[in-house]
Amino acid sequence: MNRYPLLHCINRQTLTNTMYRQISNPLLKLISSNSSLVRCVLERSRAHACSRRFCIQTVPHRVIFNVPVRSKHTRPEPKVLGRTTKKRKTMLEMKRNSKPKPAPTLESLVVPVPVEPHVSKNSTDIGAELAGVLKREEVVSVFRLLSVDKSCMEVAAEKGITGDLYRKAMLDFKRFCVESIELPVEMHIILKDIANGAGHVSDMLPFFMEHAIAMYPHLRCLEDLKKISDLSSPVHWYPAARAVKRRIIYHSGPTNSGKTYQALQKFFRAESGVYCGPLRLLANEIFHRSNREGTPCDLVTGEERICVDPDGNPACHVSCTVEMTSLDTPYEVAVIDEIQMLRDENRGWAWTRALLGINAEEVHVCGEGTAEEFIREIAESVGDTFEMNTYERLTPLEVMDEPLGDLKYVQPGDAVVCFTKADIYKVSQKLETIGIESAVIYGSLPSGTKVSQANNFNNPNHPAKVLVATDAIGMGLNLSIQRIVFYSLNKPSVDGEGNFTKSSIKPHEALQIAGRAGRFGKTKKTGLVTTLFGEDLPKLKKLMATSIQKIEKVGLQPAVNQIELFAYHLPQSTLSNLIDIFMTLCSLDHSRYFMCRMDSFKTLADVIEGVPLDLTVRYTFCCSPISTTKPFVIAAMLMMARRFSKGSPLTEKFLTSVIEWPLKSPKTLADLVHLEDVFDVLDLYLWLGYRFPDMFVHMEETRAMQGVLELKIQEAVQEIVRLLLNETRRAQGNPLIPGKKLREKVPEMSIKETLLKDGVLRKLMKTNNKKHRR
Numbered sequence: 001m002n003r004y005p006l007l008h009c010i011n012r013q014t015l016t017n018t019m020y021r022q023i024s025n026p027l028l029k030l031i032s033s034n035s036s037l038v039r040c041v042l043e044r045s046r047a048h049a050c051s052r053r054f055c056i057q058t059v060p061h062r063v064i065f066n067v068p069v070r071s072k073h074t075r076p077e078p079k080v081l082g083r084t085t086k087k088r089k090t091m092l093e094m095k096r097n098s099k100p101k102p103a104p105t106l107e108s109l110v111v112p113v114p115v116e117p118h119v120s121k122n123s124t125d126i127g128a129e130l131a132g133v134l135k136r137e138e139v140v141s142v143f144r145l146l147s148v149d150k151s152c153m154e155v156a157a158e159k160g161i162t163g164d165l166y167r168k169a170m171l172d173f174k175r176f177c178v179e180s181i182e183l184p185v186e187m188h189i190i191l192k193d194i195a196n197g198a199g200h201v202s203d204m205l206p207f208f209m210e211h212a213i214a215m216y217p218h219l220r221c222l223e224d225l226k227k228i229s230d231l232s233s234p235v236h237w238y239p240a241a242r243a244v245k246r247r248i249i250y251h252s253g254p255t256n257s258g259k260t261y262q263a264l265q266k267f268f269r270a271e272s273g274v275y276c277g278p279l280r281l282l283a284n285e286i287f288h289r290s291n292r293e294g295t296p297c298d299l300v301t302g303e304e305r306i307c308v309d310p311d312g313n314p315a316c317h318v319s320c321t322v323e324m325t326s327l328d329t330p331y332e333v334a335v336i337d338e339i340q341m342l343r344d345e346n347r348g349w350a351w352t353r354a355l356l357g358i359n360a361e362e363v364h365v366c367g368e369g370t371a372e373e374f375i376r377e378i379a380e381s382v383g384d385t386f387e388m389n390t391y392e393r394l395t396p397l398e399v400m401d402e403p404l405g406d407l408k409y410v411q412p413g414d415a416v417v418c419f420t421k422a423d424i425y426k427v428s429q430k431l432e433t434i435g436i437e438s439a440v441i442y443g444s445l446p447s448g449t450k451v452s453q454a455n456n457f458n459n460p461n462h463p464a465k466v467l468v469a470t471d472a473i474g475m476g477l478n479l480s481i482q483r484i485v486f487y488s489l490n491k492p493s494v495d496g497e498g499n500f501t502k503s504s505i506k507p508h509e510a511l512q513i514a515g516r517a518g519r520f521g522k523t524k525k526t527g528l529v530t531t532l533f534g535e536d537l538p539k540l541k542k543l544m545a546t547s548i549q550k551i552e553k554v555g556l557q558p559a560v561n562q563i564e565l566f567a568y569h570l571p572q573s574t575l576s577n578l579i580d581i582f583m584t585l586c587s588l589d590h591s592r593y594f595m596c597r598m599d600s601f602k603t604l605a606d607v608i609e610g611v612p613l614d615l616t617v618r619y620t621f622c623c624s625p626i627s628t629t630k631p632f633v634i635a636a637m638l639m640m641a642r643r644f645s646k647g648s649p650l651t652e653k654f655l656t657s658v659i660e661w662p663l664k665s666p667k668t669l670a671d672l673v674h675l676e677d678v679f680d681v682l683d684l685y686l687w688l689g690y691r692f693p694d695m696f697v698h699m700e701e702t703r704a705m706q707g708v709l710e711l712k713i714q715e716a717v718q719e720i721v722r723l724l725l726n727e728t729r730r731a732q733g734n735p736l737i738p739g740k741k742l743r744e745k746v747p748e749m750s751i752k753e754t755l756l757k758d759g760v761l762r763k764l765m766k767t768n769n770k771k772h773r774r
C-alpha cells in the first residue's frame with residue numbers, strides 16, 4: 001500500500017493541472033474519497049499522456065470541476081485532450097447541482113480522546129468480591145436502558161452532550177464497561193445492582209458524564225473557549241489607538257483619480273508617517289519615492305527590511321505592506337491604501353487591523369468609496385473624526401463599442417488581460433507568430449521581473465509595445481497602457497467549499513483592471529477598454545456600468561494567543577482542527593464583521609502536523625504567504641520545518657541542497673515555472689528568517705541567490721515563446737531551440753499551465769513518507 005510516497009494531502013484547492021500531471025508520476029500518491037474525483041483524476045491524467053498505475057485511498061474530500069461552456073460565437077474551443085464536450089458539460093452540471101455544504105457543527109469538529117478500558121487486573125477485584133461477578137450480558141442490558149433514558153439525556157444535554165456526541169459517548173462508555181477486565185469498585189456495584197433490579201439506570205449517569213467529558217475535553221471548558229473566542233468588539237482590542245482622537249480622512253474616487261497622490265503629500269510632509277500598501281511592489285515604490293522626495297523612509301515587508309540610516313536607526317517614516325503595520329509605534333500620519341480590501345475574504349483582516357489599530361493622529365484611507373459608511377460609523381463609535389475627500393478620474397475612460405475581434409488588430413499601448421497562465425502563453429504565442437513582440441506580466445513572477453517587464457512596455461524605444469498580463473497589473477504597477485483588451489471575463493477561483501471554479505469577474509475587479517488604461521501622466525489620450533471577443537463586450541459594458549455594492553462587513557482573523565489558549569484547553573487537537581473549532585465557536589458582530597478564510601493556513605498546518613514544533617513556531621510557519629498550489633514550495637517548507645524542529649540552523653548549504661543550486665537558465669516553460677517556484681522558496685526562507693533570525697542564518701546569501709535567479713527569470717520571460725516551443729520539442733524528443741527568438745508556429749498542445757521538474761520533486765519528497773509524529 002505504501003510503496004507510493006505521499007505528495008501531500010491533495011485537497012480541493014490544490015487540484016490543478018500540475019497535480020494531475022504529478023499524480024501520474026509513480027512516485028506520488030493521490031488521496032481521495034470521492035469516486036467522481038477519482039474518475040476525473042484518472043481521465044485528466046490520461047489526458048496528460050500518462051497511463052500509470054494509481055494507488056487510491058480515502059479521505060473526506062470532494063471535487064467538482066467547472067469547465068467553460070462552448071460558446072456558439074467566436075471564442076475558440078479550448079483544447080483539452082482526451083475529454084469530450086459532452087463530458088465537460090456533465091462536469092459543469094455536477095457543479096451546478098452541488099448543494100453548498102452546511103457549516104460544520106462543533107460536534108462534527110471535536111476529535112474524541114480515546115478512553116482506554118482497564119485491561120490489567122489487581123490481585124483482588126473488590127467490586128466482584130462485594131457484588132458478584134459482572135457478566136457481559138448484564139452490562140449490555142443495563143446499557144440498553146441507559147442509552148434511551150430520558151433523564152440521562154436531559155442531564156447530558158445541560159452539559160452540551162447532545163445528538164451525535166451523546167450517541168458516540170454512550171457507545172464508547174459501553175465499550176469501556178464491556179472491555180474492562182476490572183471496573184472501578186463503585187461503578188461495578190452500581191451496575192450489578194441495576195442488573196439485579198436493585199437500582200435505576202440513572203445511577204450510572206455520573207459515570208457516563210465523567211466518561212463523556214474525558215472523551216470530549218472541550219465540554220469541561222466550553223465557557224472558557226467561548227470567552228477566548230469572543231470577537232464581538234474588535235474596536236476595543238487596540239487601547240493605544242483608542243487613547244488618541246484620530247482624524248480619519250477618506251480619499252474616495254475611481255481609479256487614477258489621484259487619491260494616493262493626495263494622501264502621500266501629507267505623508268511626505270509629516271514629522272512621522274507610515275504607508276500601508278496592499279503589495280510589496282507598492283510598498284517598495286513609495287519607499288523609493290519618499291526617499292527621492294527627501295523624506296527618509298524605511299521599508300518593511302514580510303521578506304525585506306531596509307533601514308535608510310547607515311547606523312541602523314529607524315527613520316521616522318516607514319513604507320510597509322499592510323500585514324506588517326506596526327500598531328505600537330505612534331505616527332503623525334498614516335496612509336492605508338486600497339481600503340476596499342477590507343472586504344477581501346482572505347486578507348481583509350489586515351486592513352481591519354490597520355484601520356482600527358493604527359496609532360496615528362491623521363489616518364488617510366484611500367480607495368473606492370464603498371467603505372465610507374462603515375468607516376464613518378466606526379470613527380463615530382470610537383470618538384475619531386471623519387472627513388471625506390472625493391475625486392474624479394484625471395483622464396477619461398471609455399468602453400469601446402467594438403471588440404478587438406482578432407489579436408492581429410492589437411496596437412502599441414494595448415494590454416491584453418487574461419486570467420490564466422495558459423491564456424497568457426496562448427496570447428503571447430499568437431502575437432509572436434504575427435510578428436508582435438510583447439511584455440508579459442503574471443502573478444507568480446518575482447516583483448523585479450514584473451517591474452522590468454513593465455519598464456520594457458513603458459519604454460518607447462523598446463520593441464515590446466504590447467503587454468500580455470493577468471490581473472496582477474490591477475494594483476501597484478505604473479503602466480503606459482492606452483487600451484485594455486479583456487481576453488476573457490472569467491477568472492478561476494476556489495469557492496467557499498474549496499471547489500475549483502471559474503466565474504465571471506466582479507464589477508469592482510473589472511473597474512480596477514480597466515482603470516489601468518489612460519493613466520494620468522503616463523498616457524495622453526483617453527483610456528479605452530474593450531474585449532477580444534464580441535460575445536464578451538455586452539457583459540463588460542454591464543460590469544462597468546454596475547455600481548459597486550457598499551461594504552457592510554469587514555474581515556477578522558484570530559490572534560495567535562487566542563489559538564494558543566485553545567491549544568492549552570484542547571491539547572489533543574491538531575492546529576487545523578483548533579482553527580475550525582475556533583471559527584465555529586467564536587462570537588462576532590455579524591452585521592459588521594466576517595471571519596476571513598484560513599484555507600491556506602490549514603493546508604500548511606496539515607502538511608507540517610507531524611513535525612514536532614512549538615505551537616507559536618507552528619503557527620508562524622502556517623502564516624507563510626506561499627501558494628498552496630505549488631507542491632515544490634510546500635515540500636520545501638516541510639523540509640525547513642523538519643530541520644527547524646531538530647534545532648539545526650537552516651544554512652545556505654541546506655537551502656542549496658533543497659533547491660539544487662546552482663540552477664541552469666531555463667530552456668523550456670517547465671524550467672521557467674520551476675525557477676519561479678524556487679524563487680518562492682527563497683522568499684519563504686527570507687520570510688521565516690525575519691521571524692526566526694537565530695535559525696535562518698544565511699539571509700544575505702539567500703538574497704544574493706534571489707538576485708541571480710531573478711536575472712535568469714527575467715531573461716527567460718523575454719523569450720517565453722521559445723520556451724513554449726521547446727516544451728513540445730522536448731516532449732517529442734526533438735532538439736531544443738537555443739536562446740534566440742524564432743517565429744515558428746507553436747502547436748496548441750504545448751500550452752501548459754504549470755509544470756514541475758520531476759527529478760527535483762522526487763528528491764524533495766524522498767523523506768516525505770517517513771512518519772513524523774508529535
Ligand SMILES: Nc1ncnc2c1ncn2[C@@H]1O[C@H](COP(=O)(O)OP(=O)(O)OP(=O)(O)O)[C@@H](O)[C@H]1O
Nearest residue numbers: 253254255256257258259260261262515519520521
Ligand atoms: N496633482 C497631481 N499632480 C501630479 N501628478 C498627479 C497628481 N495627482 C495624481 N497624479 C499622478 O497620477 C497618477 C494616478 O494617481 P494616483 O496613483 O494617486 O491615483 P489613484 O486614484 O490612487 O489610482 P488607483 O485607484 O489606481 O490607485 C499617478 O502617477 C500620480 O502620480
Ligand SMILES: [Mg+2]
Nearest residue numbers: 259260337366
Ligand atoms: Mg491609489
